[in-house]
Amino acid sequence: MRIKVLGAAAGGGLPQWNCACTNCSAVRNNEPNIRARSQSQLAVSAGDDSWFLVNASPDLRDQLINNPELHPNSTNHLRDTPVAGVILTSADLDHVLGLLLMREFTPVRIYATRPVISILKKNSFFQMLDRLPGQSRWTTIEPGVSFHAGENLVCTPIALSGSLPAYVREEERADLDLTGATIGVLLEEVNGARIAYLPALSSVSPSLKELLRTCSAILVDGTFWSDDELQSIQPGTAPARSMGHLPISGQDGSLSTLRDLNGMRKIYTHINNTNPILNEQSSARRQVDDAGWEVAWDGLEITI
Template sequence: MRVRVLGSAAGGGSPQWNCACPPCRDARRTGRNRTQDTVAVSGDGTAWFLLNAGPDIRSQILATPELAPGPGLRDTPLRGVLLTTAELDHTIGLLSLREAVRLTVHATPAVSAALQTAFPLRSMLAQYTDLDWREMPERLELDGGLIVDRLTVGAKRPRYATGTPGEGWVSALRLSDRRTGSSFVYATCLPVWTDAFDAFVDGAAEVLLDGTFATDDELTVMTGRPGSAAGMGHLPIVDSRPHAARHPGTRFRYGHLNNTNAMAGDDVVSDGTDIF
């Protein structure tokens, strides 16, 4: 199994274009930029799938040799996209994939409905490509020997979809290699660590966790704006680390960092990090 982090930032990237908080100033000074959260996975190194499609997807694909087209004129190793939320920073990049001859997207019914009614992304895409939009069950098999298990972890709707009914708004994914049994969990939007999530990560080799905020009050401390990590649907790193420590056989790393989050270290991923 191959897992590469294409983008490691939350919505807006880092530095955020209109922010002069200390981490954004430091990112501009050092050139250590982060693009928005998207991960590429493959079971055989040939058939690749995207976990979400952020606004920076075009530049991320161009920076990843494994995702280059060929040998045919329109051949591409990208076989599809799995959406874990309906948020704009996880879905708007689908519009940049409209040149595809065929585009396969997997999403829960709630996410699919939001992207059809509240924001008609599906209808727009269907005008440009052969769009194969599929419901994402709790388990599916993908080309290349990957098995995907899905767990609903949150009920937060995007702002544009306020009032839209449904469940399964925020998902965590566990991808397992059919040949080796090795598994990877993607949970970059995690509002709370439940017993169900604890069981979901148990035995995984690697987990990419929600690293949006270091602490619950980070946004207010850094920018003076009201708001908490919990109120925005994110479990802060300081609260998830004790849970992760109860799984010593699993390596936990953090992605989806907000522009206000200055954390760094071996357990914080960057753009281009190879997890497997």
């Protein structure tokens, strides 16, 4: 199984278009020890020429162009793609806007939970995915119920939280079953090798921790270093936990909570532009490195 991190940043990317924070300014000034990153996106292939995307970021077009494995094959048809489907982990704009870039008359299979499908299908924008009959092929998935994405890849949704995007109207929220509103995914080859992808992790339950122990690699929510990271930059903004993101640092942060997971690759991804771990010479980055964690970057590849 091959995993490619097409984008490692949280919403807005690095640099963010309207941000002059230390990290964004450093990237614009081409300073060493920090690199640009596009918005969070994963691609997975299980031993054949087909690829499945996990989410569809606003940067998807450039991410597909920058990775030759995802280019169309000119010897097949005029319209061709190795992308066999998209697995959505939530209805967050940062995870679904890229679907609108996939409207160019090519069928696409979309795997999502009931609340996510309900939210997106009620939005007229996503009707653009049906410019041809049967162009979008929605498949409902359930937390804890494994399904095959292609012949060789097994995916198991992991229920994480019942939080919904802010754009969902109150009257619509009342009608939704929030089970599976936000999920992670366990990606597994038929031979049993496993990788977990958890881009929006609000907490770590004992059962989730035991599940992570069975993996060869985990890609975990690294959005914020501290709970008050945004507040320290712009007073009045929300803390990390209230946004559904477990911070890295602190006694109950992910670095401490997951410190006893060994024998696997541990990688932070979905990293906000303000997070100090993006600077390879920062004290926060040294703490992450010393604890045996990696910090994802665009183009990182994992093979198991």
